[in-house]
Structure formats: C-alpha cells, structure tokens
Amino acid sequence: MKKEVIIIGNGIAGVTLAVLLQRKGISFVLLHREGEKEPFALGETLPPSAMPLLEQLKLLSLFEENAYRKTYGYHSMWGSSRVTDINFYHQNPYKNGLKINKHQTLEKMRDLIRDDMVSYSKGFEIIHEEHGNTVVLAKNEGVKIVQGKILIDATGRNRAVLQKLKVESTIYDELVSLSCHIPKIEHPKLTHEVYVESFKQGWGIVSALNETENICTIFTQKGHAILQKLKDVSQWKSVLSETIYLKDFLNEDAQIKFKGGNANSSVAAQIAGNNWLALGDTAMSFDPLSSHGITNSIYTASNASEAIEKKLNFADTEAFPEYDETMKTIFQQYVQSKNKLYQQETRWKEEAFWKPFFE
Numbered sequence: 001m002k003k004e005v006i007i008i009g010n011g012i013a014g015v016t017l018a019v020l021l022q023r024k025g026i027s028f029v030l031l032h033r034e035g036e037k038e039p040f041a042l043g044e045t046l047p048p049s050a051m052p053l054l055e056q057l058k059l060l061s062l063f064e065e066n067a068y069r070k071t072y073g074y075h076s077m078w079g080s081s082r083v084t085d086i087n088f089y090h091q092n093p094y095k096n097g098l099k100i101n102k103h104q105t106l107e108k109m110r111d112l113i114r115d116d117m118v119s120y121s122k123g124f125e126i127i128h129e130e131h132g133n134t135v136v137l138a139k140n141e142g143v144k145i146v147q148g149k150i151l152i153d154a155t156g157r158n159r160a161v162l163q164k165l166k167v168e169s170t171i172y173d174e175l176v177s178l179s180c181h182i183p184k185i186e187h188p189k190l191t192h193e194v195y196v197e198s199f200k201q202g203w204g205i206v207s208a209l210n211e212t213e214n215i216c217t218i219f220t221q222k223g224h225a226i227l228q229k230l231k232d233v234s235q236w237k238s239v240l241s242e243t244i245y246l247k248d249f250l251n252e253d254a255q256i257k258f259k260g261g262n263a264n265s266s267v268a269a270q271i272a273g274n275n276w277l278a279l280g281d282t283a284m285s286f287d288p289l290s291s292h293g294i295t296n297s298i299y300t301a302s303n304a305s306e307a308i309e310k311k312l313n314f315a316d317t318e319a320f321p322e323y324d325e326t327m328k329t330i331f332q333q334y335v336q337s338k339n340k341l342y343q344q345e346t347r348w349k350e351e352a353f354w355k356p357f358f359e
Ligand SMILES: Cc1cc2nc3c(=O)[nH]c(=O)nc-3n(C[C@H](O)[C@H](O)[C@H](O)COP(=O)(O)OP(=O)(O)OC[C@H]3O[C@@H](n4cnc5c(N)ncnc54)[C@H](O)[C@@H]3O)c2cc1C
Pocket: 008, 009, 010, 011, 012, 013, 014, 031, 032, 033, 036, 042, 043, 044, 045, 046, 154, 155, 156, 157, 158, 159, 160, 177, 179, 217, 261, 262, 263, 279, 280, 281, 282, 286, 288, 291, 292, 293, 294, 295, 297
C-alpha cells in the first residue's frame, strides 16, 4: 500500500489530522491497534477559547452534537478557602465551553475516514529514511506493508513512533492522576457543574459527566504517600476529609472503578523531522489543569495538515521546521503560565507536592 501520509494513533489528534487531509485530497492511511476497548471516560472539558478553532475547522457542530453538554463556567478553591466563580458569560465570541464525550465524538469522526483505517494486532516496525520514504510493517496474521512519504506520530503520551526513531522527550514534573466515576450529586453551595479544589497533597476536580454520574480526578505526584491510600476508592472520602467541598462528592462504595495514569507536562526534543511530524500529546503534553490538551491536539493536527500540504504540493522545505518551532514556542509559553498558576497556591509551599513550584 502506498500513501502520501501514514498516521499512527487513533485518538483525537490522529483522527482530526486524517479528516483534514481527506478534505485536502491528500492520501493517507491511519494505522491503529486492533480491538481497542472503549476507553475510561475522562469527560474532558473544552474551554470557550476552543470554540473558534472548531468553527474554523468546520468541526464545531460535530463536537456540539456529540458532547455531554455545554459548560457555562466553573468554581475553584485555589490559593485560599474562598470559592471563585468563573463565569463564561464574559467570554467572547463563545459564552460556553463543552463537556465532551470523547469516545462518541471520535467514533463520528472515524465514520468519515473508516475506508482509510487499517488495524494491526501484533505491533509495527518502521524502516525510516530521513530523506526518503518510510515503510511501516503493521504486523497482523498476514503482515501489512505500508509505504508513505510522511510519517505521523499521534500515539499520545506513548510516543510509540518517536521511541522507534530514538527521539527523546523532556519531562517537566511527575503529575499523576486517579479518576473514578461516582453517582452524581448536586452540591448546595456550587452552581456550576465543574469544581476544582487544591489541597496539601495535590488537587482534585469533580464535574458532571452525564445525568447520573460525576467524574472525580485526583492529581498528585508520582510516588507520593497519598497514592497508596487512594488505591482503595472506598477510602477517598476519609483520605480527603480535610478538603472543603471535594469530600462532599465522594462516597465509600468500594465497588467503584477507577483509572490512573500520567498527567505530567512533557515535550518531545524534536516535534518534526524531515519527513515526520508529532501531534497532540506526542508533541507536547499539557497538565489537565490547563484544560488545553484536546485543543492542543486539534490545533497541532490543523497546523500539521497545512504543513503537509505545503511540503507535498509546493515542495516547501521550511514548512516542517516552522511547525517544530511554532509548537516549541507554544510549549514554553504554556510552561510559564502553568507555573504561575501553581504559584498562586501558597498555603502549602513546604509540602512535597507544592515545593517544586517555588524552587
Ligand atoms: C485525567 C485527565 C484529565 C484531562 N482533562 C482534560 C480536559 O478537561 N480538557 C482537555 O482539553 N484535555 C484534558 N486532558 C488531556 C487530553 O485527554 C489529551 O490531551 C488528549 O486526549 C490527547 O489526544 P491525543 O490524540 O494526542 O492522544 P490520545 O488521546 O492518548 O490518543 C493516542 C492514540 O494512540 C493510540 N496508541 C497509543 N500507543 C500506540 C501504539 N503503540 N500503536 C498504535 N496506537 C497507539 C492510543 O490507543 C490512542 O488511540 C486530560 C488528561 C487526563 C490524563
């Protein structure tokens, strides 16, 4: 199989790029692992600032139609024990964000490109020439061989292609997350359905996932003592008993399923090569406090589609280096604003979780 572009990774970044390349008439194949299960819903929130990007890419109605709901603001208790009410009413031009149903949204987007999706069951190998074509061996019962001019890593934090290309990444912190779905309760003191609260060992967020469930995620540091205690969900309420409102959402049901993972900030040492690009979390992964991971995935996919078009159709040799530079600049700006946000929480400066932000 010969295609202009080979995309590896089936998440929001890879699928968005595929949809945009299809519109440009650039041939591609999206390689993905066979039999991937529906992932644990994180109920990601898109801020109002993401809406113009979706509109520009003619994806807004698809996202709106498949979202759990619109969001109009959030509450946070960060830096003091006072609740701050952030209302999107003052945002322009959109006065709402979206609580997305990522799986459903992705399935609708995949429907547009299914004919160009190829699954594999036993891993893949890459034969890559920096100034030539790339061959990917997608291992199945019968090996599938795909040849392309441009290779895309959209495998999220796994960076599966970059690892094979021996491109390293810089990790900025050790943030990890634990998420669980809990029965929905409406808090008497909070009007918005998204609430963030910091505490001595980290911070947590609770938000309405749908009509019956809330999702709660606790963020702390890899190796922190609290992680051991949080391994039993029925203990979350007592372990987090010093929180002001967060604890009110938790219950002591031991049957509740939870999922953990990395949530740290990191950036690839190289985001583009001569004939490859990294997208989304693979290029740079953001702290969920920023609420910008999905926006970043869509933005990098959009920029990558432009760069690919310039390179293939106009032999523009600057397009990929410019992509690399733009993304690295964005990441540096992001790191600065993220650090400022954490530095606003001064109550536990000496505690293991918060100390690194003040050193
Ligand atoms: C707890 C938590 C809360 C978050 N909340 C928000 C939020 O509120 N708002 C927001 O905007 N962002 C949020 N994010 C971030 C957001 O989820 C990610 O930034 C976004 O999903 C990244 O998309 P992606 O396509 O780059 O990567 P992914 O979604 O990770 O997709 C990568 C794809 O590649 C596949 N893959 C991986 N390895 C391989 C391999 N070896 N071979 C083939 N395929 C592979 C995976 O199966 C997956 O389909 C949150 C993240 C976490 C952890």
